[in-house]
Amino acid sequence: MKTLKEMLAEARQVVPEQGPAELKKRIDAGEPLVLIDVRDPDEYRDGFIEPATNISRGFLEFRIGAAAADPTTPIVLYCQSGLRSMLASKVLKDLGYQNVTNLQGGFQKWAQSGLPVAKDRPMNAEQIQRYSRHFLLPQVGEKGQRKLLRSKVLLIGAGGLGSPTAVYLAAAGVGTIGLMDGDVVDVSNLQRQILHTTASVGRPKVDSGTETIRALNPDVNVIPLPMRIDVDNVMDIIKDYDLVVDGSDNFDTRYLVNDACYLAGKTNVHGSIFQFEGMATVLAPNQGPCYRCLYPTPPPPGLVPS
């Protein structure tokens, strides 16, 4: 009969291990790896490593096919301390998965290294109904919805572009929305800026926007930022968000947001609109061009209306 020690030693012969720092690097680099938390669901709920899927050890052989169809997919497994997942990794190897790594020291070592830990609160009955149509989409599902609820998005501008974006993101259940705008609602805004109402004319746009969002979806934590973005506040503000949506209406702000997002490593969902024409692109640092690659210099003042 084999002892546990022997089984672990055998598994270590065929399963490579990686520490938390190395795993973090791979996740940040956007490597398409499948991260699996093999602990029990209650352990997972108490805290896990984003973007892990929870498949408890006992169900691994049954459910791995749905998580990783291709045997060459890079897979990383972890448990609490790295032992259960070592044995589980060996099973995946035996099943024919070629690129399986075990997280050395498990979740415990990850958390102790001060790396970010995600946590899910169980959804209440109303949330389950509210997002039921998302659950039907295989690409979203309950897991995707939880991810949206944990996400933090900064909207720069609560005007023509920011309004519909804010409404859709709030409806979809993006958990934290920073709403930034220094203007007050003018009656001439109302024909397009659907975040505001006639009753809010004269009030700060972020106040009126906060009310609209809260009325639409109480799950959303709105952070009103009643100011213009500028060189002194931009870095401090964007650091708290996963992603920035630029709905600003002038070139100075666009270049500033572009530069700050690039330097801070934040993806910038860019949009602009004029009369009947609009354009949109995603500026993802080091994955694609930045705004300056597109427009090295701003147009001379006066040439373009803003």
Next chain:
Amino acid sequence: MVQATETVKLLLGIGEPLIGRLLTYDALGMRFREVKLRRDPKCPLCGEHPSITDLSIHRGGAEACAVSDNGHAAPAAAPAATPRG
């Protein structure tokens, strides 16, 4: 709508985001057009030899966002239209 959809996709890590592509929309003609975008190796911010390494360019005068001429016109990939406010 496009910005909101792209945001949700990026947050969820699903689909194909508009990275390296510019989507233009002409409401009167009701036409969508897509322009491929490339990174500019001479870009003063994200190029091989960046001259912008902090936000100091944004301090000071009205031309704060204008970088000194880096010796080339808009890249070939840039669309004919100018982005407007």
